Amino acid sequence: MGQLMIEISNAELSVMQVLWQRQPLSANEVVAALGNAKDWHEKTVKTLLNRLVSKGALGFDKDGRAYSYYPLIAQHDYQLEQSRSFVERLFAGRVAPLVAGFASQNKLNADDVQQLKQLIADWEQEQNND
Amino acid sequence: MGQLMIEISNAELSVMQVLWQRQPLSANEVVAALGNAKDWHEKTVKTLLNRLVSKGALGFDKDGRAYSYYPLIAQHDYQLEQSRSFVERLFAGRVAPLVAGFASQNKLNADDVQQLKQLIADWEQEQNND
């Protein structure tokens, strides 16, 4: 699982985010959802939808003349795989130094720290269970 | 500082890693250092060195006929900026969910956890100091 992950470009990723959040959507709904954040021509968004379908990242049902698009890959799987490869490339696979960077730039807030503590507690629990 | 970071491609990054580790190096030394990990033709590596110089990521001194290359951007700065933008794109800027992914895949080891605990301790210390 995971090694043969589809490559999604930056622009395409923005389209995926929309569909991960709400699905299925027509092309125009995707355009509308992006209109807020991106200044893309409608044609551009449709090109991206097309490429994502070609890549197997999106599927669609025909809904009359228009299509209704939905993700074929799960956001969570994509995040996992990308994180793994990013941390591998930049930090030799170790995630702690990445977090250290955030900490050094004051990019950690109380919620983050709370979550991290919980993760650590769970991890230690796990160790003891073996 | 950091928004105008030079874009470094994947292949180019491998070259940077070599020079971040040991610097300065001649083109042939870089080729040799990569020979281990990558199956690249010597010409390919020299193209990458050239592109990195064009991009302003590397500088060089002339050492007779050959050049002696060295990084112009610090590994740490690059890591920081890339981490920031990666976490922004995939996790809406929150680093904890990324760590959670590692945890869920058993990609955390005792060292990581130890470092994370230390980061948290430092963070809490910092909070109290205000």
Add this chain to the structure above:
DNA sequence: CCCCATCGATTACGCCTGTAATACAACTAC
């Protein structure tokens, strides 16, 4: 019925990337 608006499909196009090969300059060994 016919034309227009609107879909998705196809084509465009310049830049970046991966992956070299070729060209040109200069040293080195005769």
Add this chain to the structure above:
DNA sequence: GTAGTTGTATTACAGGCGTAATCGATGGGG
């Protein structure tokens, strides 16, 4: 000093990406 050899610089070329415009089908309004 002439021919390799070895450096860097220039050129190559296909595929991906950002960013659309054009094409061809189709459905809706009159």
